[in-house]
Amino acid sequence: MQSARSTDFNGKGDTAGVAxxxxxxxxxxVSIAHNEILKGIDLQVEPGRVHALMGPNGSGKSTLAxxxxxxxxxxxxxxxxxxxxxxxALSPDKRARAGLFLSFQYPxxxxxxxxxxxxxxxxxxVRPGDLPPAKFRQLVMExxxxxxxxxxxxxxxxxxxxxxxxxxxxxxxxxxVLAPKYAILDETDSGxxxxxxxAVGESLHAMRRDESTKELGxxxxxxYPRILQHIAADVVHIMVDGRIVKEGGPQLAHTxxxxxxxxxxxxxxxxx
Amino acid sequence: xxxxxxxPSPDAWxxxxxxxxxxxxxxxxxxxxxxxxxxxRYRLSSANRERPGRYWKIDLDTLHPAAARSAWRAARAExxxxxxxxxxxxxxxxxxxxxxxxxxxxxxxxxxFAPGKYxxxxxxxxxxxxxxxxxxDVCVDEPIVISYRAEAATATFPYTLIVAEKGSSAxxxxxxxxxxxxxxxxxxxxxxxxxxxxVTHAAVQRLPEDAVAFFTRAASLQQSARLSWxxxxxxxxxxxxxxxxxxxGAAAESHIAAIFFPCGEQHVDFVTAVDHLAGQSQSRTVxxxxxxxxxxxxxxxxxxxxxxxxxxxxxxxxxxxxxxPGAHIDSVPALEIAANDVKAFHGATVxxxxxxxxxxxxxxxxxxxAAKRMITLGFFEPAIxxxxxxALRELLRSELARKIGA
Numbered sequence: 136m137q138s139a140r141s142t143d144f145n146g147k148g149d150t151a152g153v154a155x156x157x158x159x160x161x162x163x164x165v166s167i168a169h170n171e172i173l174k175g176i177d178l179q180v181e182p183g184r185v186h187a188l189m190g191p192n193g194s195g196k197s198t199l200a201x202x203x204x205x206x207x208x209x210x211x212x213x214x215x216x217x218x219x220x221x222x223x224a225l226s227p228d229k230r231a232r233a234g235l236f237l238s239f240q241y242p243x244x245x246x247x248x249x250x251x252x253x254x255x256x257x258x259x260x261v262r263p264g265d266l267p268p269a270k271f272r273q274l275v276m277e278x279x280x281x282x283x284x285x286x287x288x289x290x291x292x293x294x295x296x297x298x299x300x301x302x303x304x305x306x307x308x309x310x311x312v313l314a315p316k317y318a319i320l321d322e323t324d325s326g327x328x329x330x331x332x333x334a335v336g337e338s339l340h341a342m343r344r345d346e347s348t349k350e351l352g353x354x355x356x357x358x359y360p361r362i363l364q365h366i367a368a369d370v371v372h373i374m375v376d377g378r379i380v381k382e383g384g385p386q387l388a389h390t391x392x393x394x395x396x397x398x399x400x401x402x403x404x405x406x407x
Numbered sequence: 408x409x410x411x412x413x414x415p416s417p418d419a420w421x422x423x424x425x426x427x428x429x430x431x432x433x434x435x436x437x438x439x440x441x442x443x444x445x446x447x448r449y450r451l452s453s454a455n456r457e458r459p460g461r462y463w464k465i466d467l468d469t470l471h472p473a474a475a476r477s478a479w480r481a482a483r484a485e486x487x488x489x490x491x492x493x494x495x496x497x498x499x500x501x502x503x504x505x506x507x508x509x510x511x512x513x514x515x516x517x518x519x520f521a522p523g524k525y526x527x528x529x530x531x532x533x534x535x536x537x538x539x540x541x542x543x544d545v546c547v548d549e550p551i552v553i554s555y556r557a558e559a560a561t562a563t564f565p566y567t568l569i570v571a572e573k574g575s576s577a578x579x580x581x582x583x584x585x586x587x588x589x590x591x592x593x594x595x596x597x598x599x600x601x602x603x604x605x606v607t608h609a610a611v612q613r614l615p616e617d618a619v620a621f622f623t624r625a626a627s628l629q630q631s632a633r634l635s636w637x638x639x640x641x642x643x644x645x646x647x648x649x650x651x652x653x654x655x656g657a658a659a660e661s662h663i664a665a666i667f668f669p670c671g672e673q674h675v676d677f678v679t680a681v682d683h684l685a686g687q688s689q690s691r692t693v694x695x696x697x698x699x700x701x702x703x704x705x706x707x708x709x710x711x712x713x714x715x716x717x718x719x720x721x722x723x724x725x726x727x728x729x730x731x732p733g734a735h736i737d738s739v740p741a742l743e744i745a746a747n748d749v750k751a752f753h754g755a756t757v758x759x760x761x762x763x764x765x766x767x768x769x770x771x772x773x774x775x776x777a778a779k780r781m782i783t784l785g786f787f788e789p790a791i792x793x794x795x796x797x798a799l800r801e802l803l804r805s806e807l808a809r810k811i812g813a
Binding site: 207242246 | 761763764766767771773775777784785787788789
């Protein structure tokens, strides 16, 4: 199932393959019902770095996120590797076990499945047997505290009857508990009030401070630079109409805020 | 079910009826006239709500054990769990003999609301069973457990009678389990809930997958009585269940939570009927069913509110989950409302597993099979949480998980 390249990586063990590290997306094209949404994306997320992916509504940002997570309905070409591992050859569960996490813009509600048992089952799936139950519970409590979540969340059914903000906090809790190598945050900021946004920022900072998760590579998808006030981006990528049209440092986000995407639309037209 | 145990004619049971009449140990033999009348109703009525077709394969009118007379046994109940001062727990014949006053007042009282072919057969042939009597204002804390275990190649007709006097309360768990082959079980559970009593009754059927099982459960609720019913039909090749709550007293409350899950070649026929015969009464019915393999189910959920019985509040929620292309569940919720000032709600859904849910869970590292199992178990949870005791809920979860994996 894996490409020769990823076999190579596995063969060399953890310390090898430094050159392959990162979430590397190259010439990724995605069609939904024969309609091309992503028209050749090249993007790299480095370990330990914060990347922002910005762009207007309908530019294909969520499609990119869902394609990387393994949405079964997409026709995909191009390549995407996670530390050298061929992601596109893997089922969604294997991508997660390889260290990829997607914070959904619209997480599914699953009645009858308690948050506590879901967290336990997913941690067990991603990191089998690494924590005794008491330690696991302690970890969950610490992470919930950072996100300003009441312990009563644990007894509720997964996203069932949750407000938009509660869903996003639960996505962030899962991120913190599963501790992946790379995380894509799909509009985690939308629908969050200022306090929730601050809590999300703090939770991400805590992960980046923690020795075991400081290498987390983040791809933060957003319309607005608002979330970037709480977690600063190292690199900003701008997507318009299924293409990355511009990349730059953190100042690019401010330019966008000032000038909007329209100027870039013209750029992209020129590039086509 | 082996062919040897099935005969084409209901008359196969006639010798069994004669045996009841001539057996001095049988319950109230003087009652032979009522039994004979019930047998005639059984002989002449049809249990089929529709003929066998593309999905549903069984003709419910032809399930007559051939070796009826020799296979017929008295049902044996074992009791465990709670009791309290004045509480009676005994077999039905003992109750008829030693507690005639309370027995005669209650016996067959709620069954009047439960017509039906197999209710009639059980009334004709019942032998053995359990009697539970809760004196007024007595509260039994620990659940009372009644276990029926049928022997191989037998036909049993257990009759469970529960009488809750005014202000009493108890939890009663009725289990029908067996590992034996070729069972035919046709039972009755009757609950008489006197005013302001509170009864929680859970019935779990886990018979082997070649058994034929019919259960009729009927309750009469008097003023301000509360009955919470948890019903799980998990075993048997053919399982037919009818649940009837007759709300005869004002401000009474009926809760029904039902679970069934035909897998392989299992067939389940399930009927709930809530009859609001008094005003200001409340009923909640929650039915969660799934089908896998070639599992088949039919569900009829009826709510009736009688004329001029105002202020009733009734709801019926029925969700069916189809886990394979060969599985099929027919759901028919029905409201018959003859009063004006009432609240009544019904909602039914039927569908496959939501792929979006499966995708979401797999993106967290869960394998698709594990994700589907969690979603399916979660689907049943709103019904499971109405069942009493942690141990019973865990039993249901593990039994359902086993069926999902099968």
